[in-house]
Amino acid sequence: MTDAVTWNFSDRHIGPDAQGMRRILDVVGVDTLDELAAKALPAGILDKRDGDVADGLEVLDAPLSEHEVLAGLKELASRNTVATSMIGQGYYDTLTPPVLLRNIIENPAWYTAYTPYQPEISQGRLEALLNFQTMVADLTGMEVANSSMLDEATAAAEAMTLLRRANRKSKSPRFVVDSDLFIQTAAVLATRAEPLGIELVTANLVDDGLPEGDFFGVILQVPGASGRVFDVAPVIDAAHERGALVAVGADLLALTLMTPPGEKGADACFGTTQRFGVPMGFGGPHAGYLAVNGAHTRNLPGRLVGVSVDADGAPAYRLALQTREQHIRREKATSNICTAQVLLAVLAAMYASYHGAEGLTGIARRVAAHASGLAGSLRSGGVEIVHAELFDTVLARVPGRAAVVVAAAIERSVNLYLVDADHVSISCDEATTHTHVVSVLAAFGIAAEESAGDEPVSIPEELARSSEFLQHEAFTKYRTETAMMRYLRRLSDKDLALDRTMIPLGSCTMKLNAAAEMEAITWPEFAGLHPFAPADQTGGIRELVSDLERWLAAVTGYDAITLQPNAGSQGEYAGLLAIRHYHLSRGDDHRDTCLIPSSAHGTNAASAVMAGMRVEVVACRPNGDVDLDDLRAKIADHAERLAAIMITYPSTHGVYEHEIEDICGAVHDAGGQVYIDGANLNALVGLARPGKFGGDVSHLNLHKTFCIPHGGGGPGVGPIGVRSHLTPFLPGHPAAPELGGVGPVSAAPYGSASILPITWAYIKLMGARGLRQASLTAIASANYIARRLDEYFPVLYTGANGMVAHECILDLRQLTKDTGVTVDDVAKRLADYGFHAPTMSFPVAGTLMVEPTESEDLSEIDEFIAAMIAIRGEIDRVGAGEWTVDDNPLRGAPHTAECLVGEWTHPYSREIAVYPLGKGRAKVWPSVRRIDGAHGDRNLVCSCPPLEAYSS
Numbered sequence: 016m017t018d019a020v021t022w023n024f025s026d027r028h029i030g031p032d033a034q035g036m037r038r039i040l041d042v043v044g045v046d047t048l049d050e051l052a053a054k055a056l057p058a059g060i061l062d063k064r065d066g067d068v069a070d071g072l073e074v075l076d077a078p079l080s081e082h083e084v085l086a087g088l089k090e091l092a093s094r095n096t097v098a099t100s101m102i103g104q105g106y107y108d109t110l111t112p113p114v115l116l117r118n119i120i121e122n123p124a125w126y127t128a129y130t131p132y133q134p135e136i137s138q139g140r141l142e143a144l145l146n147f148q149t150m151v152a153d154l155t156g157m158e159v160a161n162s163s164m165l166d167e168a169t170a171a172a173e174a175m176t177l178l179r180r181a182n183r184k185s186k187s188p189r190f191v192v193d194s195d196l197f198i199q200t201a202a203v204l205a206t207r208a209e210p211l212g213i214e215l216v217t218a219n220l221v222d223d224g225l226p227e228g229d230f231f232g233v234i235l236q237v238p239g240a241s242g243r244v245f246d247v248a249p250v251i252d253a254a255h256e257r258g259a260l261v262a263v264g265a266d267l268l269a270l271t272l273m274t275p276p277g278e279k280g281a282d283a284c285f286g287t288t289q290r291f292g293v294p295m296g297f298g299g300p301h302a303g304y305l306a307v308n309g310a311h312t313r314n315l316p317g318r319l320v321g322v323s324v325d326a327d328g329a330p331a332y333r334l335a336l337q338t339r340e341q342h343i344r345r346e347k348a349t350s351n352i353c354t355a356q357v358l359l360a361v362l363a364a365m366y367a368s369y370h371g372a373e374g375l376t377g378i379a380r381r382v383a384a385h386a387s388g389l390a391g392s393l394r395s396g397g398v399e400i401v402h403a404e405l406f407d408t409v410l411a412r413v414p415g416r417a418a419v420v421v422a423a424a425i426e427r428s429v430n431l432y433l434v435d436a437d438h439v440s441i442s443c444d445e446a447t448t449h450t451h452v453v454s455v456l457a458a459f460g461i462a463a464e465e466s467a468g469d470e471p472v473s474i475p476e477e478l479a480r481s482s483e484f485l486q487h488e489a490f491t492k493y494r495t496e497t498a499m500m501r502y503l504r505r506l507s508d509k510d511l512a513l514d515r516t517m518i519p520l521g522s523c524t525m526k527l528n529a530a531a532e533m534e535a536i537t538w539p540e541f542a543g544l545h546p547f548a549p550a551d552q553t554g555g556i557r558e559l560v561s562d563l564e565r566w567l568a569a570v571t572g573y574d575a576i577t578l579q580p581n582a583g584s585q586g587e588y589a590g591l592l593a594i595r596h597y598h599l600s601r602g603d604d605h606r607d608t609c610l611i612p613s614s615a616h617g618t619n620a621a622s623a624v625m626a627g628m629r630v631e632v633v634a635c636r637p638n639g640d641v642d643l644d645d646l647r648a649k650i651a652d653h654a655e656r657l658a659a660i661m662i663t664y665p666s667t668h669g670v671y672e673h674e675i676e677d678i679c680g681a682v683h684d685a686g687g688q689v690y691i692d693g694a695n696l697n698a699l700v701g702l703a704r705p706g707k708f709g710g711d712v713s714h715l716n717l718h719k720t721f722c723i724p725h726g727g728g729g730p731g732v733g734p735i736g737v738r739s740h741l742t743p744f745l746p747g748h749p750a751a752p753e754l755g756g757v758g759p760v761s762a763a764p765y766g767s768a769s770i771l772p773i774t775w776a777y778i779k780l781m782g783a784r785g786l787r788q789a790s791l792t793a794i795a796s797a798n799y800i801a802r803r804l805d806e807y808f809p810v811l812y813t814g815a816n817g818m819v820a821h822e823c824i825l826d827l828r829q830l831t832k833d834t835g836v837t838v839d840d841v842a843k844r845l846a847d848y849g850f851h852a853p854t855m856s857f858p859v860a861g862t863l864m865v866e867p868t869e870s871e872d873l874s875e876i877d878e879f880i881a882a883m884i885a886i887r888g889e890i891d892r893v894g895a896g897e898w899t900v901d902d903n904p905l906r907g908a909p910h911t912a913e914c915l916v917g918e919w920t921h922p923y924s925r926e927i928a929v930y931p932l933g934k935g936r937a938k939v940w941p942s943v944r945r946i947d948g949a950h951g952d953r954n955l956v957c958s959c960p961p962l963e964a965y966s967s
């Protein structure tokens with residue numbers, strides 16, 4: 016008989032079992048995890064603890080089982096009321112095809128993938144993103160679209176700064192904003208403009224034309240926030256005549272019926288793809304979009320997928336023009352966007368594939384017919400309709416009665432948008448039915464018999480779309496569920512996600528995203544909420560938000576948390592804005608210098624510039640730590656102007672710098688604020704709290720430490736924690752007065768709220784003990800890898816006692832010098848061994864950074880180590896001259912099944928190529944050979960290529 020075992024969730028989340036952990040600790044040379052913590056972390060920052068509960072974490076409840084947590088979430092969900100939403104304003108109900116829900120959103124093959132930096136093992140999601148780009152470009156009539164933005168409002172803000180860069184002829188700081196933008200778009204524009212010295216001039220462009228004076232650009236939206244449909248061409252032409260460039264926000268569903276802005280001469284086009292199958296989710300996540308005409312391609316922020324060729328000449332996809340991106344350009348970056356909204360972009364693109372041009376047009380016609388029918392009935396019932404020409408949104412004028420009408424609609428379970436005391440706005444969407452329309456009429460006091468029924472769409476003939484769109488096979492071939500299911504499977508089979516292998520990407524924390532954590536995100540009680548729904552309908556999600564704020568404050572040691580930023584980069588930006596406003600509030604307007612160590616992530620410098628700061632780089636010592644002498648010198652040089660330091664802890668070099676308290680102290684003494692980048696919090700939770708060891712503000716990446724899956728490059732959530740003096744400067748929102756604070760950084764008050772249940776569940780499941788155990792295990796496993804691989808690939812940086820934190824950097828530079836084998840070769844070769852590569856050349860060129868996380872068990876870690884050791888053996892054979900540097904299994908990697916069947920001329924065997932360690936580990940076949948990135952950049956193609964391209 017065996018003893019009965021009761022498993023806790025933390026036993027399921029944490030990979031190594033007791034025996035495995037014993038072996039790990041033996042190799043690391045410590046007896047216990049606590050001894051490891053004492054050796055690795057500086058004593059001064061290590062939290063005290065009571066048993067296994069660290070200081071601060073006593074506020075967390077005892078851990079619950081998965082079923083108990085799900086019951087807790089159900090209870091919270093039951094406190095939300097999902098009314099029919101006709102609020103609109105950028106968020107619409109949509110019918111997610113079940114085949115997409117199950118095979119994308121609920122499928123770890125899609126949601127556990129990382130950003131496709133290793134394109135050879137990411138062809139599936141790259142193809143899906145290329146479809147997204149094609150969809151956006153086709154519908155907007157623009158030449159190039161990127162592969163998603165964080166939301167519509169930030170896409171608008173990026174469009175504004177793009178126009179400023181692109182308009183070399185205008186020196187004007189003025190930017191004209193149409194008065195009919197969504198309130199959140201206008202508010203995010205205002206937040207972004209101020210630190211950059213952009214002066215916003217608001218004008219009613221359609222009625223009054225362009226204002227006097229110079230300006231570099233103009234932004235408008237069609238349909239307008241008021242629902243008005245109009246011709247954008249006169250505004251665009253007039254602006255061009257005055258030397259200004261124009262960005263147009265456009266609703267993609269409306270563009271199936273209307274001439275797209277690209278055909279009217281727009282320079283940029285932005286918006287959201289939310290209503291393409293992505294639930295409203297109390298505000299997000301959804302994929303925003305940004306598209307430009309070809310002249311501005313190199314100015315586009317964010318990720319851009321392009322077509323290239325692999326080593327065998329076959330078409331292959333990869334991220335194009337990467338030198339534009341913030342991680343390369345740092346303080347010269349023009350945008351800080353890094354994590355985007357890949358999973359939601361994939362969903363929106365597949366929604367377009369499934370419906371095709373005809374299906375989307377059919378949906379649009381239905382929506383428009385409901386809206387014009389509603390407008391007609393209201394008119395016949397004596398209600399004044401403000402705009403006769405409309406797509407989905409009806410603006411009704413009811414002097415003095417608006418609140419009464421909205422309340423009457425709520426009684427009928429329908430939410431309308433209260434514009435002001437005299438106006439109500441009603442948006443129809445894919446889910447609108449005749450019954451809803453009848454309820455709305457009743458709220459206005461109009462009987463159903465008076466309903467005019469559906470009417471022809473109210474889009475004027477001269478604005479009707481005549482051009483074709485979505486004619487590529489990607490949008491015509493997958494109309495049956497069988498075809499779509501197989502397409503999605505075929506694509507995801509090309510990718511290495513966490514469901515097949517460990518993904519040891521340093522600085523990315525690819526840990527388990529447990530099924531129980533994921534479950535609630537698609538429940539209608541969370542997914543079906545409009546971000547502006549009345550507070551008394553959203554009690555459950557609001558309580559979840561406040562639980563999380565409390566728990567994250569405890570974990571980080573800060574006084575307040577905001578969950579609004581929808582990526583780590585946006586958290587950085589929000590945190591730096593808080594610092595900026597704090598200094599300004601004290602009259603310290605000269606404090607504009609941000610110190611950033613040379614090892615920092617590229618987003619740090621980019622965010623600082625966006626927050627109106629000058630970046631001063633602080634050197635690192637040969638051991639990787641911040642050079643305190645250089646820091647002191649820089650502080651002295653910039654004393655008067657010092658605004659802040661941004662420092663990552665543990666550092667991007669994967670070590671706990673022992674002088675962190677001195678660093679924070681030196682900056683504080685000089686009147687600066689300390690921003691601690693918390694992207695590496697996986698090595699701190701339950702051990703040390705940045706808010707207690709010197710930080711004034713930190714962002715956390717919930718999509719790293721707190722189990723939100725990476726989704727192939729988003730969604731993410733980047734909350735910030737602040738000490739109390741910065742609380743007044745947290746982001747607010749025009750539709751959420753309860754937030755207070757300054758301007759918003761994201762479109763929705765609570766950012767990507769619908770994925771917060773993931774983090775809520777993780778913390779509930781782990782409890783204080785489990786969270787601490789997770790951090791310690793992550794550190795132990797990283798140190799185990801460092802010890803085991805050091806003799807093959809020297810570990811570049813270690814801290815006190817030779818310890819690393821939760822990741823380690825393997826230095827290949829000498830090997831490259833000696834043999835010609837590069838980090839690229841090793842990264843690609845790992846795919847032949849069935850592994851995803853570690854992070855390549857960040858933060859140090861020529862190195863690999865490995866982060867195992869706590870979720871990998873010892874056997875998976877050992878298999879990875881075995882693969883790395885075998886690769887070292889291969890490098891030695893190149894070094895020994897047995898294989899040439901140009902023809903060896905590393906340079907030839909990755910190897911596809913197809914490459915085996917032709918003539919084989921290599922000096923190594925087919926077996927070595929594809930089964931280098933024999934047949935032990937399940938083979939994952941890369942779908943393409945090494946991709947030629949430069950070729951793709953020279954011959955830029957960023958939408959689906961014609962089919963003939965694939966036949967060659």
Ligand SMILES: Cc1ncc(COP(=O)(O)O)c(C=O)c1O
Pocket residue numbers: 352353354522523582583584585616618619663667692694695716731733
């Ligand atoms: C140290 C560090 N800071 C900031 C970020 C930015 O976070 P995000 O990608 O969510 O914008 C990252 C992301 O990789 C990071 O590693």
